[in-house]
Amino acid sequence: MNPVLDGIAPSIIRAINARKRPGDIDLGLGEPTLRPDPRPFDAATAWVREHGLPYTANAGFTELRARIAAYAGFGDRAAAENAIVTVGSEEALYLALKAVLDPARDEVLIVEPCYLAYPKLCALEGIRHRMVALDADDGFRPSAARVLEALGPDTRMIVLNSPNNPTGRVWPEEELRALADGLAARPGEPVWVLSDEVYRELYFTPRPPVSIGALWPHSLVAGSLSKSNALTGLRLGWLAGDARAIAAATKVHQLVNTAASTFSQVVAMEIFADPAGLAAHRSHYAGRRALLQGVMREHRLDFAPIEGAFYCMVRLPERWAADSLGAAEALLERHRVLATPGIAFGQSGEGWMRLSWVAEEDALRTGITRIAELFASA
Amino acid sequence: MNPVLDGIAPSIIRAINARKRPGDIDLGLGEPTLRPDPRPFDAATAWVREHGLPYTANAGFTELRARIAAYAGFGDRAAAENAIVTVGSEEALYLALKAVLDPARDEVLIVEPCYLAYPKLCALEGIRHRMVALDADDGFRPSAARVLEALGPDTRMIVLNSPNNPTGRVWPEEELRALADGLAARPGEPVWVLSDEVYRELYFTPRPPVSIGALWPHSLVAGSLSKSNALTGLRLGWLAGDARAIAAATKVHQLVNTAASTFSQVVAMEIFADPAGLAAHRSHYAGRRALLQGVMREHRLDFAPIEGAFYCMVRLPERWAADSLGAAEALLERHRVLATPGIAFGQSGEGWMRLSWVAEEDALRTGITRIAELFASA
Numbered sequence: 229m230n231p232v233l234d235g236i237a238p239s240i241i242r243a244i245n246a247r248k249r250p251g252d253i254d255l256g257l258g259e260p261t262l263r264p265d266p267r268p269f270d271a272a273t274a275w276v277r278e279h280g281l282p283y284t285a286n287a288g289f290t291e292l293r294a295r296i297a298a299y300a301g302f303g304d305r306a307a308a309e310n311a312i313v314t315v316g317s318e319e320a321l322y323l324a325l326k327a328v329l330d331p332a333r334d335e336v337l338i339v340e341p342c343y344l345a346y347p348k349l350c351a352l353e354g355i356r357h358r359m360v361a362l363d364a365d366d367g368f369r370p371s372a373a374r375v376l377e378a379l380g381p382d383t384r385m386i387v388l389n390s391p392n393n394p395t396g397r398v399w400p401e402e403e404l405r406a407l408a409d410g411l412a413a414r415p416g417e418p419v420w421v422l423s424d425e426v427y428r429e430l431y432f433t434p435r436p437p438v439s440i441g442a443l444w445p446h447s448l449v450a451g452s453l454s455k456s457n458a459l460t461g462l463r464l465g466w467l468a469g470d471a472r473a474i475a476a477a478t479k480v481h482q483l484v485n486t487a488a489s490t491f492s493q494v495v496a497m498e499i500f501a502d503p504a505g506l507a508a509h510r511s512h513y514a515g516r517r518a519l520l521q522g523v524m525r526e527h528r529l530d531f532a533p534i535e536g537a538f539y540c541m542v543r544l545p546e547r548w549a550a551d552s553l554g555a556a557e558a559l560l561e562r563h564r565v566l567a568t569p570g571i572a573f574g575q576s577g578e579g580w581m582r583l584s585w586v587a588e589e590d591a592l593r594t595g596i597t598r599i600a601e602l603f604a605s606a
Numbered sequence: 607m608n609p610v611l612d613g614i615a616p617s618i619i620r621a622i623n624a625r626k627r628p629g630d631i632d633l634g635l636g637e638p639t640l641r642p643d644p645r646p647f648d649a650a651t652a653w654v655r656e657h658g659l660p661y662t663a664n665a666g667f668t669e670l671r672a673r674i675a676a677y678a679g680f681g682d683r684a685a686a687e688n689a690i691v692t693v694g695s696e697e698a699l700y701l702a703l704k705a706v707l708d709p710a711r712d713e714v715l716i717v718e719p720c721y722l723a724y725p726k727l728c729a730l731e732g733i734r735h736r737m738v739a740l741d742a743d744d745g746f747r748p749s750a751a752r753v754l755e756a757l758g759p760d761t762r763m764i765v766l767n768s769p770n771n772p773t774g775r776v777w778p779e780e781e782l783r784a785l786a787d788g789l790a791a792r793p794g795e796p797v798w799v800l801s802d803e804v805y806r807e808l809y810f811t812p813r814p815p816v817s818i819g820a821l822w823p824h825s826l827v828a829g830s831l832s833k834s835n836a837l838t839g840l841r842l843g844w845l846a847g848d849a850r851a852i853a854a855a856t857k858v859h860q861l862v863n864t865a866a867s868t869f870s871q872v873v874a875m876e877i878f879a880d881p882a883g884l885a886a887h888r889s890h891y892a893g894r895r896a897l898l899q900g901v902m903r904e905h906r907l908d909f910a911p912i913e914g915a916f917y918c919m920v921r922l923p924e925r926w927a928a929d930s931l932g933a934a935e936a937l938l939e940r941h942r943v944l945a946t947p948g949i950a951f952g953q954s955g956e957g958w959m960r961l962s963w964v965a966e967e968d969a970l971r972t973g974i975t976r977i978a979e980l981f982a983s984a
Contacts, residue, residue, distance in 0.1 A: 229706055229854045236857065263658040269651040269869075273644065280641040281839035315693050315841075315863040322862045328607055345861060352861050461659035461868025463693075476607045479614065483723060483730050484700045485693040489867045490839025491647075 236348050240572040244556055248566050253595040255583045256566040258393070260458040260538070262509055262586075268498035275494045284490050286482040287474070288313025288466075292493055295500040300449055300468035302441045309471040312478050313464070313488045313496075317426045319481070320450035320467035322349055324422045325385070327476035328448070331355045334384035339375060340574030341368060341394055341541070343424070346387045356382070361576035367532040368395040368541065368576075372406035384417065388440070389424040391431055391536025394573045394582035398431060398535040401438040408444040418446040420473075425449050426465075427537035429456035429506050430513050437536060441469060448473055453496060455538075456506045464492040513538055516592070520585045523593055527600035532580075541570065541580045542599070545606040549579040555602070556581060563598040614726050618950040622934055626944050631973040633961045634944040636771070638836035638916070640887055640964075646876035653872045662868050664860040665852070666691025670871055671844075673878040678827055678846035680819045687849040690856050691842070691866045691874075695804045697859070698828035698845035700727055702800045703763070705854035706826070709733045712762035717753060718952030719746060719772055719919070721802070724765045734760070739954035745910040746773040746919065746954075750784035763798040768815055769805040769914025772951045772960035776809060776913040779816040786822040796824040798851075803827050804843075805915040807834035807884050808891050815914060819847060826851055831874060833916075834884045842870040891916055894970070898963045901971055905978035910958075919948065919958045920977070923984040927957040933980070934959060941976040 245256055287293060293308035300311065314320040329336070336357040338346045350357040360378035362368045375386060386407075390399035411419050423440045428451060431437050441447040452465030465488075467477055481487070499505040517534055524531055530543040548555035552569035559565050559581075568584070570577030583599075585592055623634055665671060671686035678689065692698040707714070714735040716724045728735040738756035740746045753764060764785075768777035789797050801818045806829060809815050819825040830843030845855055859865070877883040895912055902909055908921040926933035930947035937943050937959075946962070948955030961977075963970055 229708075229850070230704060231708055231710075233705070233854055233857050236861075259660060264654065266651065266655045269654050273647040273651050276642065276647050277644045281837050282637060283838045315867075318861075319863040326608060327611070330607075330609055332609075349861055352858065459659050460661045461865075463863065463865065463867045472607070476611055479611050480730065483614075483696075483727055484862065485697040485841065487839075487841065489693075489841045489870055491869060492867055 232352060232354065236351050239344070240553070241568055244560065244566065244568065247560060249564070252560065252564045252566055253587065253591045253598070254566045255585065255587060255595045256568050257584050257586060259460045260455060260509070260586050261588070262458040262512060264458045265508065268495045271498045272491050272494040276491065281490050284487050284493055286487050287478045288488060289493050289497065292497050292500070295497070296466045297468055299500070299506070300441055300451070301439065302447070302468070305441070305445070305469060305471070310474060311466050311468040312474050312481060313466055313493055314481065315465065315485060315488050316454060316463045317424065317450040317452040317465035318345065320465050321345065321422065321424065323477040323480050324448045324450065324467055324473070325349050325355060326353055326480050328420055328473050329355055329384055333382065335380060335382040336385045336387060337375065337378055337380075337383050339386065339388045341570065341577035342387070342389055342573055343393050344573065359574055361574065362395070364576060364580065368392070368397050370397055370399040370403050372403045372410060375407060376410040379414070379419065383419055385420040385422055387422045387424070390437055391427040393427065393537055394539045394568070394570070394577065395532050395541050396534040396537050396539050397532065398433055398437045399440070404438055404440050404443055408440065411444060421447045423447055423449045425451050427455050429510055430538060431536040432514055432517055433535050446470065453499060453506070456509060457499060458509060462492045462495060464488060464496050516585055516589070519589060520592060520596070523596045527596060529596070529600065529603070538584060538586050540583045540585060541577070542583060544579050544581055545603050547606040552578055552581055559599060559602050563602050565595045565598045567599070610730060610732065614729050617722070618931070619946055622938065622944065622946065625938060627942070630938065630942045630944055631965065631969045631976070632944045633963065633965060633970075633973045634946050635962050635964060637838045638833060638887070638964050639966070640836040640890060642836045643886065646873040649876045650869050650872040654869065659868050662865050662871055664865050665856045666866060667871050667875065670875050670878070673875070674844045675846055677878065677884070678819055678829070679817065680825070680846070683819070683823070683847060683849070688852060689844050689846040690852050690859060691844055691871055692859065693843065693863060693866050694832060694841045695802065695828040695830040695843035696723065698843050699723065699800065699802060701855040701858050702826045702828065702845055702851070703727050703733060704731055705858050706798055706851050707733055707762055711760065713758060713760040714763045714765060715753065715756055715761050717764065717766045719948065719955035720765075720767055720951055721771050722951065737952055739952065740773070742954060742958065746770070746775050748775055748777040748781050750781045750788060753785060754788040757792070757797070761797055762795065763800055765800045765802070766818070767802040769809055771805065771915055772917045772946070772948070772955065773910050773919050774912040774915050774917050775910065776811055776815045777818070782816055782818050782821055786818065789822060799825045801825055801827045803829050805833055807888055808916060809914040810892055810895055811913050824848060831877060831884070834887060835877060836887060840870045840873060842866060842874050894963055894967070897967060898970060898974070901974045905974060907974070907978065907981070916962060916964050918961045918963060919955070920961060922957050922959055923981050925984040930956055930959055937977060937980050941980050943973045943976045945977070
C-alpha cells in the first residue's frame with residue numbers, strides 16, 4: 229500500500245460515531261436532517277427521458293458554471309471559466325490543493341479549529357502544512373493578524389472556512405479586508421486563499437457573509453448544495469476563482485473522475501434557476517438556533533457565538549480542559565448523548581465540545597439538559 | 607500551478623474532436639448513442655421522496671458493494687469488503703494506482719494500445735511507468751508472454767483493459783491463465799494486475815470474457831454502468847478485489863470526494879436487481895457490429911477482429927503508416943468523417959485508425975464508404 233496512507237490518522241469523529249447505540253441522542257451528525265425538495269429530481273428525471281444521460285464537458289455544463297461563477301460574486305471573475313463543477317466541495321478542496329501548489333516547494337497554512345480533511349489532504353498529496361490557531365478565549369473570533377503573523381517564506385496558500393465548522397463563527401468583512409490588505413502588501417509571489425464556504429447560506433449575522441473572493445483576486449472558493457439544500461448525497465460542489473487555477477483544476481478533475489454526475493448537475497441547474505433555491509432552508513435553521521441558544525443559556529453553558537453553519541462550540545468544565553475525548557466518552561456512556569470532542573478539530577479545539585444542532589427540537593432540549601447534568605457532576 | 611501538470615500532454619482525441627463541424631459523421635465518439643432506461647430514475651426519485659438524499663458510507667451502500675463483488679465473480683473475494691463504489695471507472699483507476707503503489711519505489715507496466723489516461727494518471731501521481739505493446743501485425747492479439755517478458759525488478763502493477771479500447775480485442779482465458787501462472791512463478795512481492803473491464807458486457811465472443819480477477823488474487827478490477835447501460839453521465843463505477851487494497855482505496859476516496867452520488871447508487875441498485883440489467887444493450891451492439899463488418903469487408907478494409915467494446919482498429923494505407931494523425935485530418939477535412947488516429951492510444955497504434963461504431967446505421971455506412979474513398983486516393 230502507499231506508505232503515505234499510514235501517516236493519515238483515522239477520524240476521531242468516525243470512531244466516536246461508531247459507538248452510538250440505538251436511542252442515543254445524536255448531536256454529532258454533520259449533515260442536515262431536513263428533507264430536500266424533490267421537485268428538481270422530477271425535472272431531472274424528465275431531462276433524462278429527453279436527453280439520455282451523456283457526459284458533460286469535464287468542468288461541467290457551461291451554463292451551470294456561469295451560474296456558479298455569478299453566484300460566487302467576485303466581480304471581475306464571474307464567467308463560466310471561473311468555476312468548475314466538482315464531486316462535492318470535498319473534491320473542490322482536493323483539486324485546489326493538487327492543482328495550484330508545488331509539493332516540492334510550497335507550504336500551506338491552515339486556520340484552526342477546522343475540519344481535519346484540510347491537513348489530511350495535504351498529507352495525502354505530500355504538501356507541507358502548518359496550523360494557525362484562533363483564540364479560544366476570544367470565542368475563536370477570526371483574526372487576520374494571527375494569520376498574517378504566521379505566514380512563512382514558503383507559504384503559498386492559506387486555508388480558511390467561513391461560516392466555520394466547528395466554531396459557528398463567520399469571518400467579518402473587516403478581518404477579511406485586513407487579510408487581503410496584508411497579503412497585497414507582501415512582496416513576492418501572491419499567496420492563494422482557499423476559502424471553504426460550504427455553509428455560506430446558513431448565516432445568522434445581520435448581513436450575508438462576505439467572501440474573501442470579492443476582496444482578494446488569488447482566492448479559490450469551495451461551495452456545494454450539500455448543506456444549503458440538504459443534498460449531501462448529491463455530491464455536487466464547485467471551485468470558483470482565477471481562470472488559470474480553474475483550468476489546472478479541470479486537468480486534474482478530468483483524470484481523477486472525468487466529470488461530476490450529469491443528473492446532479494441538472495438538479496443543480498433547477499435549484500440555481502429558482503431565486504429562493506439556495507436560501508430555502510435558512511429560516512428553519514434560524515429558528516432552531518434560537519431554541520438552542522435559549523436552552524443553553526437556561527443551563528448556563530458557555531459557548532462561542534453562533535453566527536453561521538449548524539454547529540456550536542461549548543466550553544468544557546475544567547476537569548476536561550485537556551480531555552475533550554474523555555468528556556465526549558462520558559457523555560455518550562453515562563448520558564447517551566453523542567457530541568464531538570473539540571480535539572477532533574485541532575489542538576485549539578481541546579477543552580471544547582462541538583454540538584451539531586440539526587436534531588429534532590425535543591432531542592435538542594433533552595441533549596442539552598443531559599450535557600448540563602454531566603457538567604454539573606464534573 | 608503544480609509543475610506535474612505541464613508534463614501531461616493534452617488529449618489528441620479532444621483536439622481532433624474540437625475540429626468537428628455540424629453535419630460531419632462522427633466515428634470518434636467514446637460513448638453510447640443509445641438512450642438509457644428511465645425507469646431506474648423514477649424509482650430513485652421515489653426513494654428521494656421517502657429518504658431524502660443523505661451521504662452513504664464512504665465506500666458506498668453495503669448492499670450495492672455486495673452486489674458488485676458478487677457480479678465481479680472472484681470466488682473467494684465476493685463480499686461487500688471486496689468492492690468500493692466510485693465516481694465512474696475513471697476514479698476506480700485513480701484509486702487503484704494511488705492506494706496500493708509506493709511512488710518512491712514501484713513501477714507500472716501498461717499494455718498498449720490503450721486509453722492514455724493510464725499513463726497520464728501515473729504521471730499525475732509521480733509513479734514510474736513503462737508501456738508494453740501488443741503486436742499490430744497479429745491484430746493486437748493479447749499476449750501473456752509479451753507482458754511477462756517486459757516485467758522489470760520494480761514492476762508492482764500491470765494495467766490491462768479487456769474488452770479493449772481501442773482494439774476491440776478480448777484477453778482469452780488461456781492468455782490470462784498464462785499471465786496468472788507467470789506471475790505466480792515470480793519470486794518476491796506479488797505484482798498487482800489492474801484490469802479495466804468497463805466494456806465487460808459488450809462482448810461478441812462465444813462465451814463471456816473471463817476476468818483476471820478470477821485467476822489471480824492480486825487483481826483489482828475497474829467497472830461501471832457507463833458503457834453497458836448508456837449511463838456515462840451517471841458517474842457510477844467500482845473497484846473490486848483484495849479487501850486490504852479496497853480499504854486503502856476507500857481511505858483515498860473519502861479524502862478526495864467523500865462518496866459517490868447516493869442517487870446514482872440507488873439507480874445502480876435498481877439495475878443490479880434486474881437480471882437483464884447490465885446485459886440489456888448487448889444485442890443492439892451485436893447487430894450494429896454485424897452491419898459494420900459487412901460494410902468494411904465489402905470495401906476490403908483491413909481491420910483487427912472485433913471481439914468486444916464498440917471500437918474497431920482499421921489499418922491505414924502505407925502512405926499513413928507513420929502518420930495516423932495526418933490520415934484522420936485528411937478524413938475530417940476532405941471527407942467530413944471524424945475518426946481517431948491510432949497514435950492517440952500509444953506508439954503501437956500508429957498506422958491505424960480507431961472507429962467508434964455507436965453511430966446510426968446510415969451514418970456508419972456512409973462513414974465507412976468515405977473512409978474507403980480516402981484510402982483509394984492514397
